[in-house]
Amino acid sequence: xxxxxxxxxxxxxxxxxxxxxxxxxxxxxxxxxxxxxxxxxxxxxxxxxxxxxxxxxxxxxxxxxxxxxxxxxxxxxxxxxxxxxxxxxxxxxxxxxxxxxxxxxxxxxxxxxxxxxxxxxxxxxxxxxxxxxxxxxxxxxxxxxxxxxxxxxxxxxxxxxxxxxxxxxxxxxxxxxxxxxxxxxxxxxxxxxxxxxxxxxxxxxxxxxxxxxxxxxxxxxxxxxxxxxxxxxxxxxxxxxxxxxxxxxxxxxxxxxxxxxxxxxxxxx
Amino acid sequence: xxxxxxxxxxxxxxxxxxxxxxxxxxxxxxxxxxxxxxxxxxxxxxxxxxxxxxxxxxxxxxxxxxxxxxxxxxxxxxxxxxxxxxxxxxxxxxxxxxxxxxxxxxxxxxxxxxxxxxxxxxxxxxxxxxxxxxxxxxxxxxxxxxxxxxxxxxxxxxxxxxxxxxxxxxxxxxxxxxxxxxxxxxxxxxxxxxxxxxxxxxxxxxxxxxxxxxxxxxxxxxxxxxxxxxxxxxxxxxxxxxxxxxxxxxxxxxxxxxxxxxxx
Numbered sequence: 001x002x003x004x005x006x007x008x009x010x011x012x013x014x015x016x017x018x019x020x021x022x023x024x025x026x027x028x029x030x031x032x033x034x035x036x037x038x039x040x041x042x043x044x045x046x047x048x049x050x051x052x053x054x055x056x057x058x059x060x061x062x063x064x065x066x067x068x069x070x071x072x073x074x075x076x077x078x079x080x081x082x083x084x085x086x087x088x089x090x091x092x093x094x095x096x097x098x099x100x101x102x103x104x105x106x107x108x109x110x111x112x113x114x115x116x117x118x119x120x121x122x123x124x125x126x127x128x129x130x131x132x133x134x135x136x137x138x139x140x141x142x143x144x145x146x147x148x149x150x151x152x153x154x155x156x157x158x159x160x161x162x163x164x165x166x167x168x169x170x171x172x173x174x175x176x177x178x179x180x181x182x183x184x185x186x187x188x189x190x191x192x193x194x195x196x197x198x199x200x201x202x203x204x205x206x207x208x209x210x211x212x213x214x215x216x217x218x219x220x221x222x223x224x225x226x227x228x229x230x231x232x233x234x235x236x237x238x239x240x241x242x243x244x245x246x247x248x249x250x251x252x253x254x255x256x257x258x259x260x261x262x263x264x265x266x267x268x269x
Numbered sequence: 270x271x272x273x274x275x276x277x278x279x280x281x282x283x284x285x286x287x288x289x290x291x292x293x294x295x296x297x298x299x300x301x302x303x304x305x306x307x308x309x310x311x312x313x314x315x316x317x318x319x320x321x322x323x324x325x326x327x328x329x330x331x332x333x334x335x336x337x338x339x340x341x342x343x344x345x346x347x348x349x350x351x352x353x354x355x356x357x358x359x360x361x362x363x364x365x366x367x368x369x370x371x372x373x374x375x376x377x378x379x380x381x382x383x384x385x386x387x388x389x390x391x392x393x394x395x396x397x398x399x400x401x402x403x404x405x406x407x408x409x410x411x412x413x414x415x416x417x418x419x420x421x422x423x424x425x426x427x428x429x430x431x432x433x434x435x436x437x438x439x440x441x442x443x444x445x446x447x448x449x450x451x452x453x454x455x456x457x458x459x460x461x462x463x464x465x466x467x468x469x470x471x472x473x474x475x476x477x478x479x480x481x482x483x484x485x486x487x488x489x490x491x492x493x494x495x496x497x498x499x500x501x502x503x504x505x506x507x508x509x510x511x512x513x514x515x516x517x518x519x520x521x522x523x524x525x526x527x528x529x530x531x532x533x
Contacts (some may be wrong), residue, residue: 003517177358177424181431182347182375187382191371195362 059240060213069242074230075246081226081253084144084219085212088151093205098157107167107193112122121164124157129215133224142223150224151212159208166200167193175178202268210261217250270297271317271435276370278312278491285324286312288491294435297459297465301478303495304488305511310471313488314437317469318350319343334442340390348375351428353457355440359427361413368412368423369395374431391430393504398426398479418449418466425456426457429464436461438470443475454481475507 018025100109103117133150140146174192183191220228227246234242273292279285286309294300302310315321317328319335328335330349338346351372358367373380373391381387399405402422407415412423421441428436438457444449454470458481461468472478478485479499487502487510488497495506 173358180352182344
C-alpha cells in the first residue's frame with residue numbers, strides 16, 4: 001500500500017522538460033520586448049488619438065446623408081472595376097498555367113526552368129498590386145490598362161504558386177500508366193495531370209477573381225482605373241456625401257461578388 | 270517472343286536490384302514471377318517497358334531491342350507492351366470509356382486525344398473488350414465509382430486497347446479481395462489464350478501462381494532461383510524464395526499463409 005503511493009509519487013509527468021520550458025519563457029519574453037520596442041519607437045502623436053472620437057463623429061456628420069446624385073457615374077465605375085478584375089483574371093490564367101507547369105518539381109523540364117518559374121512567382125508575389133499599378137501608370141499612363149496589368153502581375157504569382165502546388169500533389173500512378181501506353185509528354189499531361197488538377201484550378205481561379213474585385217476597387221487611388229478614381233477625386237474635393245455613397249457601393253459590390261463566387265464554387269466543385 | 274538476357278539494374282551505387290537476369294517467354298504462355306518484397310520483380314517488369322531504365326543487358330520483344338530505344342521509338346515500342354498495375358492506376362475523374370480509350374494514346378494524335386475524337390474502330394474495340402470483361406454498361410461512369418475488381422478490369426481493357434504483343438501485370442490482384450483476385454487471374458489466363466498473348470504476372474500469392482499460370486519464375490535478391498512448371502514448384506523452392514531473414518530489405522510474408530490463401 002505504502003509502496004504503491006511511493007510509486008505514484010515518483011511517476012511525475014510534465015509536458016515540457018526544463019530546457020523546453022526555458023525556451024518557451026525566452027520566446028515569450030522576446031515577443032514582449034519586440035512589442036514594447038515597436039510601441040516606443042513609432043511616433044504616435046497621442047493628442048490626435050484622444051481626439052479621434054470627435055473626428056469620427058464630425059466626419060460621420062459630414063458624410064451623412066450619402067449623396068446619390070452621381071450614382072450613375074459610380075455604377076459605371078463599379079462595372080469598370082469588375083471588368084478590370086475579370087479581364088485580368090482571365091489573362092492571368094494564360095501566363096500562370098505555363099509558369100506553374102515549369103515551377104512544379106514533378107513536371108518542370110529542367111533545373112533552369114524550375115528556377116525561372118520560381119523567380120517569376122516570387123517576384124510577382126513580393127510586389128503589392130498597388131505598387132505594380134504605380135509602375136504601370138508611370139509606363140502606360142493612367143487608365144484601365146495599367147490597372148489590368150497590375151492585377152495580372154500580382155495574380156500570376158498567386159495562381160501560379162497554388163497551381164504549381166496542386167501539380168506537385170497529384171497521384172503519380174496514372175502518369176506512370178499513361179507513359180506505359182506509349183503516350184507522348186503532352187498526352188500524358190492532358191490525361192493524367194489535367195483531370196487531377198481541375199478542381200484545384202477552378203477553386204483557385206474563383207478565389208483570385210474574388211480577391212481581384214476587391215483589389216481593383218483601390219487601383220483608382222493611383223490612377224489605374226475603376227471606382228477608386230472617383231473615390232480619390234471625391235476625397236480630394238471634400239465631397240464627403242459622395243465618398244459615403246462610394247463606400248456603400250464598394251461594400252455592396254464585394255457582397256455581391258462573395259455571393260456569386262460562393263454560388264460558382266458550389267456549382268463547379 | 271520476349272527475350273531478356275543479362276539484365277542488370279542498379280540504383281545509384283547500391284547493390285544491384287537485378288543481377289544478370291535471363292528470361293525467355295514465348296507464345297501465349299502465362300508466366301508468374303514470385304519473390305519476396307524487394308526481390309526485384311517490379312523492377313524487372315518496369316525495365317521491359319522502360320518505366321525503369323535498365324543499367325545494362327538486353328530485352329528483345331519479337332526481335333526489337335528495347336533497351337537502346339529513345340524518344341519516339343521508345344513510345345512506339347511501348348504501345349506494344351500492355352501493363353496492368355497493382356493500384357489500377359486509373360484516372361479517377363475521367364469516365365471508364367475515357368480510361369479505356371487512353372490505351373490508344375500512343376496511336377491517336379494530340380488533337381484527337383484532347384477532344385476525345387477517337388477513330389470509330391477504337392471505340393468499337395473498346396466496347397468489344399469491355400463486353401468481354403463485363404464492364405460495358407459502366408462506359409459513362411466515372412472510374413472512381415467502380416469497385417476494386419471492376420477497376421482492375423478497366424485497367425486490363427486499357428492495356429488490351431494497345432493491341433499489345435506482351436502483357437505485364439504488376440501484382441494485379443494484391444489490392445483485391447481473394448474472390449475478386451481469383452476472377453482477375455482467370456480473366457488474365459483466358460485472355461492470354463484468346464489473344465495468344467504472352468503474359469508476365471508479378472504475384473505474391475503462390476497458390477494463385479500455381480493454379481493460373483503455366484510457368485513460375487522465382488526471384489530472390491535480383492537473381493532467378495527457380496524456373497519451371499507449377500508442379501515442380503515444391504516446398505523447397507518456396508523456402509528458397511521466401512525463407513530466411515538474412516537480408517535486411519526482405520520482409521517475407523509467411524509462406525504458409527500465402528499457400529493457404531488461395532485454396533478456395
